Amino acid sequence: MSYLIAVSGKGGVGKTTISSLIVRQLVANGMTPVLAIDADPNSCLDAALGVKVEKTVGGAREEVRQESQNGLTGVSKQEMLQLKISESLVEAHGFDLIAMGRPEGAGCYCYANNVLKSVIAQISGQYPYVVLDNEAGLENLSRRIVQKVDMLVLVADPSNSGMETLKRLYTLANEMEIKYDRLLLIVNRLRSGSILDRIDEIKAFTKADDVIVLEDDAEIASFAEKSENFLQLPDTNKTLKKINELILTIKTKLA
Numbered sequence: 001m002s003y004l005i006a007v008s009g010k011g012g013v014g015k016t017t018i019s020s021l022i023v024r025q026l027v028a029n030g031m032t033p034v035l036a037i038d039a040d041p042n043s044c045l046d047a048a049l050g051v052k053v054e055k056t057v058g059g060a061r062e063e064v065r066q067e068s069q070n071g072l073t074g075v076s077k078q079e080m081l082q083l084k085i086s087e088s089l090v091e092a093h094g095f096d097l098i099a100m101g102r103p104e105g106a107g108c109y110c111y112a113n114n115v116l117k118s119v120i121a122q123i124s125g126q127y128p129y130v131v132l133d134n135e136a137g138l139e140n141l142s143r144r145i146v147q148k149v150d151m152l153v154l155v156a157d158p159s160n161s162g163m164e165t166l167k168r169l170y171t172l173a174n175e176m177e178i179k180y181d182r183l184l185l186i187v188n189r190l191r192s193g194s195i196l197d198r199i200d201e202i203k204a205f206t207k208a209d210d211v212i213v214l215e216d217d218a219e220i221a222s223f224a225e226k227s228e229n230f231l232q233l234p235d236t237n238k239t240l241k242k243i244n245e246l247i248l249t250i251k252t253k254l255a
Helices: 015-028 057-070 077-087 112-124 158-173 193-206 218-225 236-255
Strands: 001-007 035-036 097-099 131-135 150-157 182-192 212-216
Touching: 001 015, 001 158, 015 035, 015 097, 015 131, 015 150, 015 236, 035 112, 057 077, 077 193, 150 158, 158 182, 182 193, 193 212, 212 236, 218 236
Parallel strands: 001 131, 001 150, 035 097, 035 131, 150 182, 182 212
Antiparallel strands: none
C-alpha cells in the first residue's frame, strides 16, 4: 500500500520546491522507491529534481490519437497508450517521475486526466511512497485522479491573503469531499513574524494536524534563480532540515 502525499496551493507559493524537497528526503531516509508525479501542465518538477522529462501523459495521448487516426498502429488504442505511458516514466536514483504535461492538440484535459488516473492506479502500488505535485488550486484532486490522500499538504505565502487562501482551500477540499487522513499546512517564505499570530486561528479553522512555518531562504532562492536542482542542496539547509523532520515523523508513525 502506497503512502500518498499531495501538495497543493495557489500558484507561486513554492509547491514544486516543497514537493522536490519531500522527494529528496524520502530518498535520503531510505524510503524508496518514490514515485514523483508532476500533475501540473506546466511541468517543472523534473528540473527541480535534476532529471529531464522527454515525454508526458498528455503528449502520449496526442501521439496515440494521431497514430490511430492515421491507421499507423496494429495494436489496440489502449495497448498503445499503455506502451507510450511506460516510455514516459523517468527513472532516477531512488525515485521515478511521471508528468502529466499539456495536450498538444485542442480540447480539454478530461481524457488526459483519466489516463493519468489509470496510470497512477496501475503503477503506484509498486512504490511505498508517492508525491503528487498539483497544479494551482485543487483541480487535480477534484477530478479524482487519486481516490484518497494519506497526507494533504496545503502551501501558502505568509500574508493575510495567503492565510485566507488556506481557509478557502480547506473549505473547497471538504466541499469536493476530498478524502485525506492528515492535513498539513505550510506557510512558506516567512520574512517577519507579523503573520504568526494567525497561525493558531488558521490551524483551528482547518483542523490541521500540524503547521510548518518555513522562513525565507536565500539559499533556495539562489538555487531556483540559477536553475540548479534541489538534490544538490546541502544537508545543512534550514528549510531542508524542517522537511526532513516531517519525513522522519511519517517514517516513525509507519514503522
